[in-house]
Amino acid sequence: MKTFLNVQDLGDLHQALAEAQEIKQERFKYVQMGRNKTALLVFFNNSLRTRLSTQKAALNLGMNVIVLDVNAGAWKLETERGVVMDGDKSEHLLEAIPVMGSYCDVIGIRSFAGLVDREYDYAETVFNQFVQYSGRPVFAMETATVHPLQAFADLITIAETPVAGKKRPKVVLTWAPHPRALPQAVPNSFVQWMNAADVDIVVTHPKGYELDPAFLGNAPVEYDQMKAFQDADFIYAKNWSCPGITCPSDYGKVLGDYRDYLDWTVSSRQMAVTNQGHFMHCLPVRRNMIVTDEVIEAPTSLVIPEAANREISATVVLKRILQSL
Ligand code: AN0
Ligand code: CP
16 A cells, blocks of 8 residues: 555455454564564644554554654745745755655655645645655545544444444434534545445534535435434544535635534433434544533543554554555
């Protein structure tokens, strides 16, 4: 595997899930594979889980790891070609990328959507420049439009949580309120991966937050959150800003006042109509905004095992990349 961005990059999902379980049982099974190989993890944005779990995954495989926080200690990078660099940015990505590539064998990138220019974000401009100019395999650690290491960990978590009497669990992706604009990467990847998995996915959100059809695919949208939650086995909550599908000029914005949407906060009121549904969220989560204390602390909440599975998803992905070197 030379790039990791979409669910298709992983090939057969049953095989990938089997590999995840193999690694979970014996984390250091492939510790020889990464000997003398170096992973460079480049962060343009904050992270707790991705930073730790991806480093741990590289260590599981015996790799060396270098972490670069672009905004803390490195030169400020210009990302657009053709600009006169007379501002605060001292270096261009077009030099920085091949330099970074010269010190490592594989590169992970975290570069969130700017949420200003939809075309720029959805073209995956920054990620694709790393693919083009680094000369190394590149994997997403949340890019402008996707967060596949998260979605893979979410799928591992769902697959290992038994649901009595159902072959295909009902999984609901629900929008939830948030005071600040957030990217669409997590819901985009989640729905893309659920469409490819053996589950029945339903998406619910207020009007205006329609996800890009390239990710939504044939997943049904139910605008009534309580109806969507009926008999659900897994509730996956996430806020996202306007994807600009039905309202292009509102791309990247919070629509209206978030305080008018607080009835979308996941509480025991909605969980009561589910099939003893499990609560999921990628974290970090704002309590009593996205979800109440009661729901996130309930025994049916999966947020901690879900985060723990990030180590597993990253180990499978890095292993696949090492096998292709
Ligand atoms: C980010 C987001 O919503 O994409 C990262 C989530 C993994 N969240 C925040 O910026 C709070
Ligand atoms: N879920 C996730 O990617 O968390 P971080 O932003 O802390 O890495």
